[in-house]
Amino acid sequence: MKVGLIGSEQNVAMHLEYWSTVPTMDVEPVVIESQEDISLFHLVNDIDLVDLCVSEELIEGVLERINSQVAILVTEVHSNIDKYKDIVEENTLFRFSTSMMCTPELTSLQEQIKHKQLGRLGVHYVSLKSQPFLPVYRSFSHKEFSLLQWIVATFGAFKTLYAKNINNRYITTQIRLMDDSFIQLELARGFGKGELTIELTGVAGMLSYSEEDTTPIQLTMNNGEEQAFRPLGKPILHRQLQDAYHCFVQGEQGFSNVEEINKTIQVIDAINQSIEQDEPMTNNGGCQ
Amino acid sequence: MMKIGIISFAHMHALSYANALQKNSHSELTCIWDNDRQRGHEMANKYQTTYYDDLDQMLETDIDAVIICSENVHHKQHVILAANAKKHILCEKPIATEVEDAQEMMAACKNNDVILQVAFPVRFAPTIQEMKQIIREKRIGDILAIRTTNHGQMPGGWFVDPTLSGGGCATDHIVHIVDVLRWILQDEVNDVYAVFDTKFYDIPVEDCGQVILTLESGVVVTIDPSWSRPKTFPTWGDVTLEFFGENGSLKVDALKQHVTYYNDINQRIEEMVYTDDMDEGLINDFIDCVQQQRKPFITGEDGLKTLEVVKACYRSNQLQQKVAL
Known part of the structure; x- marks a missing residue:
């Protein structure tokens, strides 16, 4: 099998580190840094999978030149996703493998939920604190988008949702899921260090994860300065690509997650609508 | 020495309040009433005090105050009875199960010039x-x-x-x-x-x-x-x-x-x-409030608003x- 690795020189080099470890995959790297490069670009015919890591402003142009039958992998969600959404929807083999979806802690929590370890689900808390950032998709960051994708992938669609936004620094959203369990989603921006906290409950127990409480290495200098280390082994990008590769070799159905991305965007739209109207929203887009 | 009775041990906080009363050198747990006679006798034995199976009779004694730890729905009846008997009251939260009941309870305490404090130990x-x-x-x-x-x-x-x-x-x-x-x-x-x-x-x-x-x-x-x-x-x-x-x-x-x-x-x-x-802090404050005849730190109004x-x-x-x- 052959993977076409298309992106900026820096991204291609980073992605190549992973693909070179997969013996069953030949790699065809293509560096695209400008619109000019796109006009000269032709994808060779025998490519099975495209790993697309071009910069945001070039992605639409590159996508237009790729055969819609080729499997495409993107490892980040871009702010202009609405522009190329049609291309994504036409292509049956499209996967967004975003960063938080592939972190070991979230993968582990998701597995427990999928295997119904908690039994009937109850009330959950998901909190992401981040340092100030430039919004990527409709005032949400990459990490926030990815966390929302994780929520959709783990728990399915929402039934109702009510959100409040305070000065774009603190968004709290109460999500009622289709099985009537609840999630309180908290996105706090610019309150010190970044931190993820998750608590999931069900009739059979509780799963709790706190980035702060699971930091294995803490360095404290004589002047009081502290530094935390959270070594994970394989880098996240490596995990993203590995996850996508596994899905790809399993076949078409397991690979495409366009529906999941669309549902994530629906949740984002509902959060924004609820904030604007100061009313709870239902899944069909109306007020409750 | 301030004499205090406990009305019901239905709420588990009553145990903690009774322990706090025993630690406070200005108060004495004088009596207990409970509609569950067995529980009442057990608690009276545990705290070396007197059990009454008639609440009116207990309220006729010379106790200064009561702590009410009955089931929420009975708070209204017990507060009004205690207020009419001129006893100061510490009532377990929530103050009542209905807003109108809470208002009646507050009015009864005001009319009888007794203190009503609501138990928010946090x-x-x-x-x-x-x-x-x-x-x-x-x-x-x-x-x-x-x-x-x-x-x-x-x-x-x-x-x-x-x-x-x-x-x-x-x-x-x-x-x-x-x-x-x-x-x-x-x-x-x-x-x-x-x-x-x-x-x-x-x-x-x-x-x-x-x-x-x-x-x-x-x-x-x-x-x-x-x-x-x-x-x-x-x-x-x-x-x-x-x-x-x-x-x-x-x-x-x-x-x-x-x-x-x-x-x-x-x-x-x-x-x-x-x-x-925190329960000890609450009890000590209630005792001080009654002894000093000052406005309670946590009022009936606070209970009503919540x-x-x-x-x-x-x-x-x-x-x-x-x-x-």
Whole structure:
């Protein structure tokens, strides 16, 4: 099998580190840094999978030149996703493998939920604190988008949702899921260090994860300065690509997650609508 | 020496209050009334005091005050009886199950010129008092939002009988958080949006839910009052508050200071809190309040305001929309 690795020189080099470890995959790297490069670009015919890591402003142009039958992998969600959404929807083999979806802690929590370890689900808390950032998709960051994708992938669609936004620094959203369990989603921006906290409950127990409480290495200098280390082994990008590769070799159905991305965007739209109207929203887009 | 009687040990806090009374050198637990005669006798033996099976008879004695720990729905009857007998009152939370009942109870106390204090012991937790100081000093600037939890394990018994409790975890827990926030911020609740359900146990009251309040100042508050702590959880539950302010955030866990006990006998890990007992703080303050004849630190009005919020939350859950107070 052959993977076409298309992106900026820096991204291609980073992605190549992973693909070179997969013996069953030949790699065809293509560096695209400008619109000019796109006009000269032709994808060779025998490519099975495209790993697309071009910069945001070039992605639409590159996508237009790729055969819609080729499997495409993107490892980040871009702010202009609405522009190329049609291309994504036409292509049956499209996967967004975003960063938080592939972190070991979230993968582990998701597995427990999928295997119904908690039994009937109850009330959950998901909190992401981040340092100030430039919004990527409709005032949400990459990490926030990815966390929302994780929520959709783990728990399915929402039934109702009510959100409040305070000065774009603190968004709290109460999500009622289709099985009537609840999630309180908290996105706090610019309150010190970044931190993820998750608590999931069900009739059979509780799963709790706190980035702060699971930091294995803490360095404290004589002047009081502290530094935390959270070594994970394989880098996240490596995990993203590995996850996508596994899905790809399993076949078409397991690979495409366009529906999941669309549902994530629906949740984002509902959060924004609820904030604007100061009313709870239902899944069909109306007020409750 | 102030003489105090306890009306009912239905609520488990009565034990903690009785222990606190015994520690206080200005008070004496003189008598106990309980509609459960066996429990009443057991408690009277435990605390070396007198059991009455006739409440009127107990109220005719020369006790100065009573602590009411009966089932929520009986608070009204017991407060009014005690007030008419000119006894000062510390009433377990929630003050009542209906707003009108709370108003009648307050009127009875006012007409009889007796003190009515409502038991919100969280105000007495050293961590909460330190938190208040930090907030009032505006160390994190103006408050934007607050996330709170008052989780617990499902208490069972009359707590899950709506005819005696008036409701489940929302009735049991929301009042604590609302009281603390009203006290610290000197702010009132403007509107609420609440969703409740029974997800964990086969019981006729709600065992979980989530609440979003907007205060009059615009501050947004979330409350998780669920009885969602598993049986293996290392403590009965939690009281946590996280303030997000213009200049920073403040995270508070009222029960965080603990010794961990790896208990092989019970096959669980237990957390034993070692800070000053908040129930003891509450009892000492009530005794001081009666002795000094001063306005209670926590008034009937405080109890009423928190109950109004709880009732608005139930209305919001029923109507599936935001409800203004």
